[in-house]
Amino acid sequence: MVACSSDDENGVPATDIINLSLQSNPGNIELAWDYECPEGENTNRYVEIRYYDPAKKKEVKKTVSAFTNSYTVEDTRKKYGEYKFTLQPFSTTFSPGTIQEISGVSEAGKIIDTYTSKELTMQPEDIYIEGLHPTGGGTPANLLDKNPETFINTDYTKPLGTIFYIDITYPKAQKYLKFSYINRNNKAASFPAEVKCYCKVNEKDDWTLVKTLKQADDNLPTSAGASYTSKEYECPFEFNYFRFEVLKTHTGKVNFSLSEFAIYEVERFYYDPEAE
Numbered sequence: 001m002v003a004c005s006s007d008d009e010n011g012v013p014a015t016d017i018i019n020l021s022l023q024s025n026p027g028n029i030e031l032a033w034d035y036e037c038p039e040g041e042n043t044n045r046y047v048e049i050r051y052y053d054p055a056k057k058k059e060v061k062k063t064v065s066a067f068t069n070s071y072t073v074e075d076t077r078k079k080y081g082e083y084k085f086t087l088q089p090f091s092t093t094f095s096p097g098t099i100q101e102i103s104g105v106s107e108a109g110k111i112i113d114t115y116t117s118k119e120l121t122m123q124p125e126d127i128y129i130e131g132l133h134p135t136g137g138g139t140p141a142n143l144l145d146k147n148p149e150t151f152i153n154t155d156y157t158k159p160l161g162t163i164f165y166i167d168i169t170y171p172k173a174q175k176y177l178k179f180s181y182i183n184r185n186n187k188a189a190s191f192p193a194e195v196k197c198y199c200k201v202n203e204k205d206d207w208t209l210v211k212t213l214k215q216a217d218d219n220l221p222t223s224a225g226a227s228y229t230s231k232e233y234e235c236p237f238e239f240n241y242f243r244f245e246v247l248k249t250h251t252g253k254v255n256f257s258l259s260e261f262a263i264y265e266v267e268r269f270y271y272d273p274e275a276e
Ligand SMILES: [Ca+2]
Pocket: 142, 143, 144, 145, 146, 147, 148, 149, 150, 151, 259, 260
C-alpha cells in the first residue's frame, strides 16, 4: 500500500523509504534513499536512523528531516567490521512507517601525518664549512645574518671532484631533519644540484646518510637568490650533527655559493584511527 498525502488528519500513514543504499568511505559511511511518494506528497515528518556505534559502545539514534534523503555517519572504522543501520520514517502525525535495514563495512579511517617546525637559532661557531675559498669565501656568519648580499663560496680553484660540505652542530637534538638555504644573489654563481644529507649523534660517530637530494627530483633551485626548504626526513636516531655535502653544482663547477642557511626543530603528529 502506498501512503502518499492523505486528507485523514487523524492518522496520516508514513511514506515508506525505498532504494536504501550504503556507500563506504574512508572513516565514514554514507546512507542514501528515496521515498515511495514524489516530493510534495511525502507525508513524513522525519526519518529515524538507528545503529550501534562500536567506538562509543552505545546505540545511536539520529533523526533527519523528511526532506532529507541522505545521511553521513562520521568516524566509522574498518576495524569494527559490519555496521547495521535501521531507518524508519515517521509521518506528520508520528505514525511509524516500515523499517528498512542495511549493513556495510567502513573503509579505513584516514591516517593523519603532519609536521610542524620552527627555526632553530644557530651561532656562527655551530657551522663549519669545508673548503671555503681562502680570500673570497666569506665566513659562516654570512649564512646567518638574514642578508641576501652576504654569502659563502667554496674554493673554485680546487680540481673538479673536490667535495665541499657544511657541517652543523645542532643546539638541540632532533629526530627529523629539516633545513633551508638561499642561493647567493649572483647569476654567475653555482648552486647545489646534488646533495647528500648525513646525521650523527656524537662527534666521533660515523655519518649516517639520511637523504640524497637531486636538482630535478627535489627542485633544488638554480636561480640566483632563490630559496629552498627541504621536507622533513626522519633519522634513525636523535641526531646532533648534520652534514650538507654538495656532490654537484648546477653549472658543473666545483664550488657552490649560498647566502643563508637555516635548520629547524620539527615535531611530527601521526594518528592512525584504525590503530587504537
Ligand atoms: Ca647572508
